[in-house]
Amino acid sequence: MHNNKCLKENPNPNPNQPLLAYHFIQALTRINLTAHTTTSTKQRSHIIKHAAYVSMAFAAGNKRTWTHAVLLHNRFPLKTRFHRLSGSRRSFIMSLSRNKKTHRHAHLLRSLVPGGHAMEFSSLLMETANYIQYLTAQVRLMQCIVEKFDMHV
Amino acid sequence: MSSSIRREVSSDWDPLLAMDHNMNFIGSSGFPPFIAGVVNSSNDDGRNDQVPSLSCFGLVDSPEFPSVADNVKGKKRKGFTDFGASHSRSPVIKTQKIDEKKPKNDNADAKKEDYIHVRAKRGQATNSHSLAERVRREKISERMRLLQDLVPGCNKLTGKAMMLDEIINYVQSLQRQVEFLSMKLAAVNPEVNFDVEQILSKDILQSQDGGNSAALGFGQAMTIPHQQFHGLMQTEMGICNMPNSGGILRLNNSEISQMAQIPTNVWDQDLQNLVPMGFIGNPPIESKEMNGSMKAEL
Numbered sequence: 146m147h148n149n150k151c152l153k154e155n156p157n158p159n160p161n162q163p164l165l166a167y168h169f170i171q172a173l174t175r176i177n178l179t180a181h182t183t184t185s186t187k188q189r190s191h192i193i194k195h196a197a198y199v200s201m202a203f204a205a206g207n208k209r210t211w212t213h214a215v216l217l218h219n220r221f222p223l224k225t226r227f228h229r230l231s232g233s234r235r236s237f238i239m240s241l242s243r244n245k246k247t248h249r250h251a252h253l254l255r256s257l258v259p260g261g262h263a264m265e266f267s268s269l270l271m272e273t274a275n276y277i278q279y280l281t282a283q284v285r286l287m288q289c290i291v292e293k294f295d296m297h298v
Numbered sequence: 299m300s301s302s303i304r305r306e307v308s309s310d311w312d313p314l315l316a317m318d319h320n321m322n323f324i325g326s327s328g329f330p331p332f333i334a335g336v337v338n339s340s341n342d343d344g345r346n347d348q349v350p351s352l353s354c355f356g357l358v359d360s361p362e363f364p365s366v367a368d369n370v371k372g373k374k375r376k377g378f379t380d381f382g383a384s385h386s387r388s389p390v391i392k393t394q395k396i397d398e399k400k401p402k403n404d405n406a407d408a409k410k411e412d413y414i415h416v417r418a419k420r421g422q423a424t425n426s427h428s429l430a431e432r433v434r435r436e437k438i439s440e441r442m443r444l445l446q447d448l449v450p451g452c453n454k455l456t457g458k459a460m461m462l463d464e465i466i467n468y469v470q471s472l473q474r475q476v477e478f479l480s481m482k483l484a485a486v487n488p489e490v491n492f493d494v495e496q497i498l499s500k501d502i503l504q505s506q507d508g509g510n511s512a513a514l515g516f517g518q519a520m521t522i523p524h525q526q527f528h529g530l531m532q533t534e535m536g537i538c539n540m541p542n543s544g545g546i547l548r549l550n551n552s553e554i555s556q557m558a559q560i561p562t563n564v565w566d567q568d569l570q571n572l573v574p575m576g577f578i579g580n581p582p583i584e585s586k587e588m589n590g591s592m593k594a595e596l
């Protein structure tokens with residue numbers, strides 16, 4: 146099994162922080178321009194949160210499952226997504242093992258990570274790792290921005 | 299990759315490199331649930347060019363059987379029974395400990411093939427199912443170790459359940475943090491005018507430089523990204539029309555090349571079309587959807 150690790154030298158390279166910042170700040174500036182006075186704070190926060198996830202997905206690149214899921218969710222925010230990998234076998238198995246504790250965890254994790262339902266457990270773990278990296282980067286970025294705003298205002 | 303007729307069951311005499319490599323995980327494109335590792339057979343001769351495929355380890359009852367079982371060598375007492383119909387040849391049943399039969403597919407092929415050779419250790423079951431299970435379990439535990447490094451405070455915890463708990467908590471807390479910070483940004487944003495924000499972007503990136511090891515020298519001009527992201531930047535330039543566009547976002551060459559590596563066709567269109575739509579068009583709709591996690595039901 147060690148060869149798996151050797152092969153992908155680094156399955157999770159560190160996220161590209163300037164890219165993240167670039168996308169997010171672009172989004173913020175666009176929000177600032179367009180949805181200026183008409184939207185309430187709550188709406189703006191939703192929009193900004195959405196922008197955060199989308200810019201995260203952009204920075205992460207094309208190779209990850211969760212980025213596809215985020216962008217699809219962006220594109221079709223409602224029911225018109227056939228994203229869950231359906232298959233009677235998979236749902237059957239999942240329903241069987243839902244009682245076990247580990248699979249409750251797995252189910253929870255799948256609901257947390259975007260696109261998590263369509264993966265098997267080992268790839269779900271990989272996706273979670275990548276997702277966590279990008280989430281931490283995004284949080285750091287947003288904290289920096291908020292800090293700057295606090296300083297200036 | 300799709301034709302998945304199972305290889306012959308007998309074990310190889312080959313230099314069974316303990317594990318063979320190149321598990322090509324099918325990443326983001328389509329999620330074939332039944333293929334945990336993809337095998338690319340590069341057999342040239344017509345004899346054995348069926349591509350074995352690893353069945354999904356999570357599916358216990360799958361009719362496909364793992365090719366992992368093919369290459370188990372070692373202290374086997376019995377051979378594998380025939381599981382399915384799609385055999386290319388008859389199963390080899392061995393009664394001795396050491397296999398005598400050399401498979402017709404030769405060593406060269408085995409080297410080229412990209413599936414996992416698993417060696418059954420002494421005292422362990424050599425059933426192909428249990429082998430596959432073991433492979434899967436090891437893969438999962440390896441991934442959990444990776445995750446352990448990512449999530450702070452997981453070093454002491456051992457065991458899948460506790461670590462999964464911790465991981466789930468961490469992801470949830472991160473998502474809540476994003477939500478909280480976005481609320482903060484939303485409150486602050488209307489007061490700050492455009493220029494200040496642009497200036498801040500420079501500061502932000504420089505401050506993050508201390509935090510990260512990324513080298514953030516940003517070079518001059520908005521014109522540079524304009525070349526790279528044609529469609530995207532045109533909309534941006536149209537909107538932004540900066541009086542002081544000069545020193546605001548300065549991109550280094552390395553940064554530019556990095557950013558240019560984004561497959562521009564797909565992603566630019568997305569960013570152009572979707573992001574403004576998402577922001578402006580649907581805020582009231584999304585206010586219901588975006589509670590907690592966005593990924594609710596996919």
